[in-house]
Amino acid sequence: MGEESIPKSGDEMDVQKCAERLQLLQRIGGFGYFEWDIQSGQVSCSGEFEALYGLASGYFPCSCDGWISLVHPEDREEAERQVHLSLETGFLDVEWRVITPDHSVRWLVGRGSLFRDAAGNPERLVGVHLDITLQKQLEKELQDSNMFLERVMQSIPCALFALDREGRFVQVNPAGYDLFGYECSDIIGQPFRLIIDDETAQQLEEPLRQLMERGERLAAWEVDVTRKAGNRRTVSLSAMPLMEDGNISGMVGVAPDVTEQKETERQLRDSEDRHRTIFDAMNDAIFIHCARSGRITDVNRRAQEMYGYSHEEMCSLDVGEMSGPGFTQEAAIAIIQRVAEGEPELFEWLARHRNGTTFWVEVNVKKVVLEGADRVLAVARDITERKRSVSVIQESEEKFRALADNIAQFAWMADSGGRIVWFNKRWYDYTGTTAEEMGTDGWWQKVQHPAYLAAVKEKLSRCLDTGEPWEDTMPLRGKDGNYRWFLSRAVPIRDNAGRVTRWFGTNTDITERREIEESLRRTEERLSLAQQAAGIGIWSWEVGTEEPTFSPNYFNILGVEQQPLSFERFLDLLHPDDRQSLHDEFDRVLREGGQFEAEFRVQMADGLERWIMGRGRVYTDETGMPQRMTGIISDITEHKQHEDDLKRTMDDLARSNRELEQFAYVASHDLKEPLRMVASYLQLLEKKYGERLDEKAGQYIHFAVDGAERMDRLIDGLLRYSRITSRSADFVIVDTNAVFAEAVANLEQAIRESGAAVTREGLPQVRGDEMQLMMLMQNLIGNALKYRKEGLPPRVHVTAKREGREWVFAVRDNGIGIATEHHGRIFQIFQRLHTQKEYPGTGIGLASCKKIVEHHRGRIWLESIPGEGSTFFFSIPLERLGPSRSTTPAPAA
Ligand code: ADP
Numbered sequence: 008m009g010e011e012s013i014p015k016s017g018d019e020m021d022v023q024k025c026a027e028r029l030q031l032l033q034r035i036g037g038f039g040y041f042e043w044d045i046q047s048g049q050v051s052c053s054g055e056f057e058a059l060y061g062l063a064s065g066y067f068p069c070s071c072d073g074w075i076s077l078v079h080p081e082d083r084e085e086a087e088r089q090v091h092l093s094l095e096t097g098f099l100d101v102e103w104r105v106i107t108p109d110h111s112v113r114w115l116v117g118r119g120s121l122f123r124d125a126a127g128n129p130e131r132l133v134g135v136h137l138d139i140t141l142q143k144q145l146e147k148e149l150q151d152s153n154m155f156l157e158r159v160m161q162s163i164p165c166a167l168f169a170l171d172r173e174g175r176f177v178q179v180n181p182a183g184y185d186l187f188g189y190e191c192s193d194i195i196g197q198p199f200r201l202i203i204d205d206e207t208a209q210q211l212e213e214p215l216r217q218l219m220e221r222g223e224r225l226a227a228w229e230v231d232v233t234r235k236a237g238n239r240r241t242v243s244l245s246a247m248p249l250m251e252d253g254n255i256s257g258m259v260g261v262a263p264d265v266t267e268q269k270e271t272e273r274q275l276r277d278s279e280d281r282h283r284t285i286f287d288a289m290n291d292a293i294f295i296h297c298a299r300s301g302r303i304t305d306v307n308r309r310a311q312e313m314y315g316y317s318h319e320e321m322c323s324l325d326v327g328e329m330s331g332p333g334f335t336q337e338a339a340i341a342i343i344q345r346v347a348e349g350e351p352e353l354f355e356w357l358a359r360h361r362n363g364t365t366f367w368v369e370v371n372v373k374k375v376v377l378e379g380a381d382r383v384l385a386v387a388r389d390i391t392e393r394k395r396s397v398s399v400i401q402e403s404e405e406k407f408r409a410l411a412d413n414i415a416q417f418a419w420m421a422d423s424g425g426r427i428v429w430f431n432k433r434w435y436d437y438t439g440t441t442a443e444e445m446g447t448d449g450w451w452q453k454v455q456h457p458a459y460l461a462a463v464k465e466k467l468s469r470c471l472d473t474g475e476p477w478e479d480t481m482p483l484r485g486k487d488g489n490y491r492w493f494l495s496r497a498v499p500i501r502d503n504a505g506r507v508t509r510w511f512g513t514n515t516d517i518t519e520r521r522e523i524e525e526s527l528r529r530t531e532e533r534l535s536l537a538q539q540a541a542g543i544g545i546w547s548w549e550v551g552t553e554e555p556t557f558s559p560n561y562f563n564i565l566g567v568e569q570q571p572l573s574f575e576r577f578l579d580l581l582h583p584d585d586r587q588s589l590h591d592e593f594d595r596v597l598r599e600g601g602q603f604e605a606e607f608r609v610q611m612a613d614g615l616e617r618w619i620m621g622r623g624r625v626y627t628d629e630t631g632m633p634q635r636m637t638g639i640i641s642d643i644t645e646h647k648q649h650e651d652d653l654k655r656t657m658d659d660l661a662r663s664n665r666e667l668e669q670f671a672y673v674a675s676h677d678l679k680e681p682l683r684m685v686a687s688y689l690q691l692l693e694k695k696y697g698e699r700l701d702e703k704a705g706q707y708i709h710f711a712v713d714g715a716e717r718m719d720r721l722i723d724g725l726l727r728y729s730r731i732t733s734r735s736a737d738f739v740i741v742d743t744n745a746v747f748a749e750a751v752a753n754l755e756q757a758i759r760e761s762g763a764a765v766t767r768e769g770l771p772q773v774r775g776d777e778m779q780l781m782m783l784m785q786n787l788i789g790n791a792l793k794y795r796k797e798g799l800p801p802r803v804h805v806t807a808k809r810e811g812r813e814w815v816f817a818v819r820d821n822g823i824g825i826a827t828e829h830h831g832r833i834f835q836i837f838q839r840l841h842t843q844k845e846y847p848g849t850g851i852g853l854a855s856c857k858k859i860v861e862h863h864r865g866r867i868w869l870e871s872i873p874g875e876g877s878t879f880f881f882s883i884p885l886e887r888l889g890p891s892r893s894t895t896p897a898p899a900a
Pocket of ligand 1 (some may be wrong): 038309790791792820822824825833837838840841847848849850851852853854877
């Protein structure tokens with residue numbers, strides 16, 4: 008409706024028509040027409056208009072103020088303002104309430120247009136009023152309902168949301184924002200997928216499709232939603248379709264947060280599980296009985312294991328059926344009833360396994376209330392092992408006593424305060440006391456030697472205070488009244504907390520040991536004296552330790568103070584020239600083991616040098632590793648001097664011997680020449696003047712010639728004798744059979760003349776000088792032939808046999824024999840037992856034999872029975888046979 012010029016009302020027909028039409032319109036549209044002449048203030052209106060105000064026709068006040076008075080007082084001001092405003096704007100559009108004469112309130116809307124005069128001043132306001140009460144009511148109802156919904160949405164502590172067809176959030180309530188953790192701007196327009204993970208999306212895909220396509224509701228699906236912060240909550244999701252024009256336009260969802268509830272449920276479940284687990288995990292069998300009937304209502308797993316039945320079986324069995332002989336159901340019921348009424352009970356019960364074996368249980372029964380019902384709880388612990396270990400303990404106790412009574416020592420036990428609680432039998436046997444007597448406090452002191460009692464008591468009380476092990480030696484009186492010495496030892500026995508609960512002690516008879524120690528001490532004293540007397544010092548060294556140990560005399564010999572002495576320090580005491588060789592000898596013997604011997608010099612405090620000899624050996628273990636070295640040292644200075652003296656004497660002797668041999672050789676040689684001259688001239692004298700000389704003279708010449716010849720033989724003998732020299736370097740392997748054969752060949756004439764039989768047994772090979780051995784053999788056989796018995800053909804037999812480390816040769820004859828008193832003499836040079844007349848000879852033969860044998864480092868002797876025969880023995884050392892070891896020429900003798 009705009010501001011326009013009104014057509015002139017000149018044509019009555021048209022006016023009539025218009026009025027009719029307006030009336031018709033007013034009836035159909037339910038509005039009333041008015042016209043306000045602003046200049047006059049006159050308001051004219053239609054009957055419909057008046058009806059809107061509940062007024063009968065013609066009752067409208069027909070003025071603006073009159074109209075205002077009809078308006079609801081609350082709306083009057085606004086209505087008036089709007090009307091005046093319309094005079095400026097040219098339009099009227101205002102709603103207000105009126106109170107009809109029957110006191111009902113109606114909502115009206117007035118709309119109109121302003122007409123102005125030619126000068127532009129407001130002239131007329133023409134418009135209609137319309138009853139909008141119904142519309143207003145509907146509007147209000149809708150508004151109320153919307154507000155209610157909105158309030159519910161805003162305040163309900165449960166997430167609500169709406170999604171469009173594409174599943175995008177179009178609305179979320181505050182609880183939803185809280186739950187999902189998103190701001191409005193973050194979530195509106197975002198897909199539902201935003202708050203669920205892939206897995207959940209997959210689960211929900213089908214039901215959501217059903218919902219969107221077929222309108223099927225989704226009821227209480229437990230779904231995890233992921234909050235913006237990343238953490239999760241569990242909701243119980245329900246949803247229904249949103250309909251628009253009969254079509255599904257989306258869905259509305261409600262998602263109460265059930266996280267806590269779930270957690271509580273889980274905890275409850277866990278707690279139940281835990282209780283059941285504990286119940287089942289108990290190491291004792293647990294029975295739950297009905298307090299009234301005694302029936303078993305529950306058992307744990309251990310019970311099933313212990314008795315060998317399943318849970319169901321046990322719940323249907325009597326206790327009596329699971330008990331050993333003598334333990335009945337009646338007795339069990341009696342106990343359950345007693346416990347149900349009063350105090351808990353603890354007792355032992357013989358239980359029976361399904362397989363028939365019985366076992367002992369200790370049962371603890373008490374009354375409990377479980378899930379509101381009176382129950383009796385029986386906890387049965389298998390004590391078979393305990394019972395067994397009690398008997399094992401008893402057994403081991405018996406064993407211990409048997410052992411303790413039979414050991415050689417006294418054994419005893421005392422409590423932490425030192426009061427004796429037990430002695431073994433030995434103690435009573437030795438002391439002659441009784442257990443009753445010993446039971447008295449401190450009685451053990453009565454067998455102590457009074458002289459030692461105070462010290463023992465003092466030491467013992469110190470040990471009791473500190474808990475240190477006890478050890479002492481003391482004499483104890485036996486039942487015979489004599490004291491013997493004992494080594495007493497005791498150790499504390501502690502409990503788990505480390506407190507001393509017992510002392511366990513032994514007393515060992517050490518009387519013999521003390522005696523041995525005493526005698527050892529005396530022996531050591533004597534040994535020390537002996538060392539001093541013998542002039543030796545002893546040392547011994549455990550290989551690997553720092554220092555050897557030394558006897559006191561060791562230091563006396565070295566002329567130093569007693570001191571710790573390492574090997575290096577010891578070497579320092581030696582003459583510098585001897586250190587290296589001794590060091591090397593030590594090294595060698597440590598490497599090779601065995602014995603060692605060394606001589607070395609030490610410088611005494613008085614500046615004199617002394618010679619020391621050290622001897623010892625290394626002891627090795629089974630693998631050959633050196634373990635211990637022991638040795639002695641002795642001062643050999645004097646010995647050394649004697650040795651030097653002796654050597655000098657020997658050297659002198661050897662030299663003088665050599666000179667003598669030289670002399671004898673030269674002398675014999677030079678004597679032979681004049682002797683031959685004497686003999687030749689005597690023979691010449693006899694030849695030329697024999698006839699002129701008388702018989703006597705002839706006889707004298709004969710004597711002289713005979714003497715010269717003897718002299719010649721003597722000189723030959725001496726020459727041979729002096730040629731027997733010690734040249735062992737020339738020794739070779741000699742077959743004495745060949746030596747014998749040659750000797751016999753040389754003596755052939757004498758053998759033939761005397762009709763002798765000269766025999767031998769198998770003779771050995773020896774090392775020696777062949778010529779000399781031949782001379783030896785020939786002299787002995789020759790003597791055997793010479794000193795034969797008148798009228799008896801000589802028998803000579805040569806044998807040899809091994810004795811120890813030598814060959815002993817024997818030359819036996821059946822001759823005249825030699826008296827024992829002459830046995831020594833005959834080996835001396837020129838010693839003879841007979842005259843030349845009886846048996847001619849020089850007295851050099853056996854002396855030569857002795858010299859030869861001694862050169863071969865053997866001995867010569869004889870056995871003889873005068874008138875029956877003699878046996879001459881000589882020995883030759885057994886030597887390793889083989890080629891001569893030395894090829895160097897011997898020095899000229
Ligand atoms: P000789 O035979 O030249 O007198 P020996 O030195 O060979 O010198 O002997 C010393 C002495 O020992 C002999 O004079 C002899 O009295 C005694 N004698 C040696 N061999 C025998 C023997 N087989 N039977 C008895 N007497 C013996």
